[in-house]
Amino acid sequence: MSNRRSRQSSSASRISDDQMIDLVGKLRQFLPEIRERRRPEKVSASKVLQETCNYIRKLHREVDNLSDRLSQLLDSVDEDSPEAAVISSLLM
Amino acid sequence: MSTYNMVKQEFIKKWITTLHMLDCSVEHPLNVTERKNAIKLSSDIAMAAARSGSTVWSRALISRSGNKTANKPVARRILKKARNRLKNRCLTLRRNGNFTAKSGVRKRTELLKSLVPGGELIKNKDYLIRETLDYIVYLRAQVDVMRTVAAVDSVTGNLTNDNK
Numbered sequence A: 001m002s003n004r005r006s007r008q009s010s011s012a013s014r015i016s017d018d019q020m021i022d023l024v025g026k027l028r029q030f031l032p033e034i035r036e037r038r039r040p041e042k043v044s045a046s047k048v049l050q051e052t053c054n055y056i057r058k059l060h061r062e063v064d065n066l067s068d069r070l071s072q073l074l075d076s077v078d079e080d081s082p083e084a085a086v087i088s089s090l091l092m
Numbered sequence B: 001m002s003t004y005n006m007v008k009q010e011f012i013k014k015w016i017t018t019l020h021m022l023d024c025s026v027e028h029p030l031n032v033t034e035r036k037n038a039i040k041l042s043s044d045i046a047m048a049a050a051r052s053g054s055t056v057w058s059r060a061l062i063s064r065s066g067n068k069t070a071n072k073p074v075a076r077r078i079l080k081k082a083r084n085r086l087k088n089r090c091l092t093l094r095r096n097g098n099f100t101a102k103s104g105v106r107k108r109t110e111l112l113k114s115l116v117p118g119g120e121l122i123k124n125k126d127y128l129i130r131e132t133l134d135y136i137v138y139l140r141a142q143v144d145v146m147r148t149v150a151a152v153d154s155v156t157g158n159l160t161n162d163n164k
Helices: A017-028 A045-073 A082-091 B003-024 B032-050 B056-069 B073-087 B103-115 B125-163
Strands: none
Touching (some): A045 B103, A045 B125, B003 B125, B032 B125, B056 B125, B103 B125
């Protein structure tokens, strides 16, 4: 990985270090594993992509589980129901 | 108010609309599985519709959801509205070049493309990363809102049952 800096030949066809630092900075707020690292510039592109994919898959699973739970809890999705009123006041 | 709170607000507004419209279009009471699919579908449509921009993921998600609503004319109306809104925005996906990378990065990039709606259409790596970050923000908002609703409902559900 330390060789990456010396290979600047075709920077258009590789994820450059600058772009990687930028990406890691943005993803850091979402990915706890990367946030805990002390030297973010050493994180490999491969690792960042893997963590991103894991995170997205985790979020997809959560949406699926929550849809399950909500389908059992919600008898109807009536706008006038007390649930809707409580939700509106809490979230808006 | 933070940008993230605005995202959540937009999602909530759209979700209540889509839930209500899907609910109105139903004649018979739904079983649990049908209800779950309706909730998930309305949630996905709401997430994509809340993203009032020209992102690939939101358009791909809406057209993907279109396949699931063949029998629901009301849902098709929502999708048509959302599609028309997005169609009017210019978006060029034609950029220069694929990128070659080490096998680890390429393999994981392909995986990422399969996870982000419409990702397989994006050739430019910068664009893919921007789309991914955008998609993650909206996905998180969807999860946060649904989680709050589930928590609220498990409390009020007990209250309304007592009154019956």
